[in-house]
Amino acid sequence: MKRSFVLVAMAFLLIGSFAFGEKAVLIDFSNLEPDIVADENGKPTVNSRTVMDFSKISSIPFDDTQKALMRTSLVLPDWEVQLNSSARIVANMQRSVVKSAPVIGGPFSGKNVMGVRIVFPTAPVNANARIMPPFDIPAFEPMADIDENGQVVEGSQKVNTYRFRKNGDDPAGFGVLDNVGTLKSVSLTTYGYNYPHAVYVLLKDNDGVERRFYMGTLNFDGWKNLIWNNPHYVNDIRNREIKIYPLYPRGLPYAKLSGLLVTRDAAHDGGDFVAYFKQIDVIYDKAVAQTERDIADEDLWGIVTEKEQYRQSLEMRRFGAQQVNRFIEKSNLAQEEGFSSVVTPAEGQ
Template sequence: MLRKILLPLVLLQLASALYAKDEIWIDFGVLPSGYAPEDGTYIRQYDPAPIQEGDETVVDYSNVYDPFTRAPQNLLPSRFANQTADSGNPAYDEMKLSLALDRWQVKLSSSSTNLSTKKSSEVVAYNVKDSSSRFAGEQIMAVHFSLPNLLVNSKAWVSPEFAIPAYSVDLSGVAKEDVNAKLQEDVRRPASERMGQFLNKGVLRNVGPIRSITVTVYGRRFPMNLFVEADHTDVGRRSYPFGSLEFSGWQDLVWTNSNYIVDVRKRKYNTSPEYPRGMPSMILRSLRLDRPIRAANESSSEVVFYIKQISVTYDNATPETFDTEIDDEHIWQLNTVDSQRHSYNQALNSRMNAVDRYMELQERHPAFPAQETTGEEAAADSEQPADSGQNEAEAPADQPAN
């Protein structure tokens, strides 16, 4: 009798385990690194790490595909409009952005931002000691920032220097006349890989109900709470809490979706057409570290943080056989065109970050070639908040991204 009861339960659990998919969302160990330490010492760099040869994470806003005109466009502001790869102007390279670890940024909440804390914020790539119990010799992200000794709830966001696009094709080095051929080549790839410049580098495709998210970090007993912020193409922005970093050594911090339905028979059946809905994507927005008011003292004013990777266990939003028998997208390209338009509009919204950073570097390094700032651009820059809007209202932490 007991066997008859337990056997279906075991089979159900096994079926659920097979149904779920475990993937690396982002591994900081495989991202490019522009700077290498000299004599084993890391030196604070005030300018962006140089773009490395073969960096597949580069975003160049002077060469963005415009699906409306079906041609590459230069989205840089007017004062950089003539910048091209052959212009010979060093400012052109400063307009390129990369997911390289050395180029990630730390942004503090407005109550914690001042000239001193801003200058002390830095992100570097670090290779773990060969004697480490985990990830020996591998690269991780190392973060340092300073917080004031004020009785406020301080926050810090660690994010790339651009918003990671859900859909993007690397067009660097592609001649204008070859762009359409490059895009057609991308359409012939499997649906889960199309327009996937940042797949498994902050982007996951075909994400349905999430079972859990795991963050692998190295703790130094800092009284900070860790959150991972994500953008979902189907349900919007979500913030996932991982608890306190008041521990020492390696730990796998896990967020578990309390609303995940293990029994697939009890899930609500989705009657929406599978095409052209496509495959919903999950995009890494930032890592957020919160210091509660109770921990605001001198011992918590200098913070260091180490992270290796983030993985997600989820169910597919669409079947694996989505395009194995009839490849809708290869015929109609509805998702491709929609994705290209979304990627283009996102580039329009985020391109100014490159220009803003370039202008900031000019103030630090007078040797940089001077560029004129128009009145409209100067006014737009002055309206930007200290934390770039990262502390806007969020969805409750316990709401799953299903």
């Protein structure tokens, strides 16, 4: 079917468009449970929807066993906590982790959510921690069938359908939303323990620009939706600044999750901090309205497809190289736990 893309506004925050708005789940952490690639105990370790194989981009030869260890996904234990320089003490770094937390009561009973433990310094200094996915979530990874070993079934890739985005009847996205124009609101569903620390949602747009959205403090007990409302959002179209862009070959703008940020003020107590996160929702204006056209531009020129494939290749190399380097470093770690005594006591002692 012939379609064109009428791009009327691409500003991430301030500029609106005539396209209808939409509410969508950016990411639901409950959907990131492992379901394939069993360990020695038969327990799944990888999430099939979000699995990435980094062995393909390594210039160093590995055997099949090593390559299998280089497949990772967005399973919650693989997420990282990155402390800032004021908090980056070895003991704090080792104990600051992300886990899959089973919920045994309340509105999300029976589900697993993201559980985060952060150890801030006890000294009176400002500190923060980024909660980051194990890799930069790729915006253009095509949807494909994944086998039980975490490998893409050859020839199963689907055109113009992406694994980390909401597609069709999917219950939620997996970190990427496409066709995003002006953001109206961002919601973070979280469980608090009366900590005074602040939390931010970090989003990155299609130009690679990261923005943070202040959601509020975690100074409450129980489940709560923390909401950021765009103070510059204009509801009346007549008062908006409208910009018209060339119709083709502008690509669809998108927004993707680059992490969460927790900040601790120097005036507040440090030490252990625990919180739980269920999902992130976004209300936004669509950036592109689709209308029928007389010429199938993309079928003829393929400009957008070419650009997306190039960007996907760059993303794969960037975060894939990091994953390979981590695997090599892990294989070089000392295996001995400690020293054993080589002195035998004399007889009679």
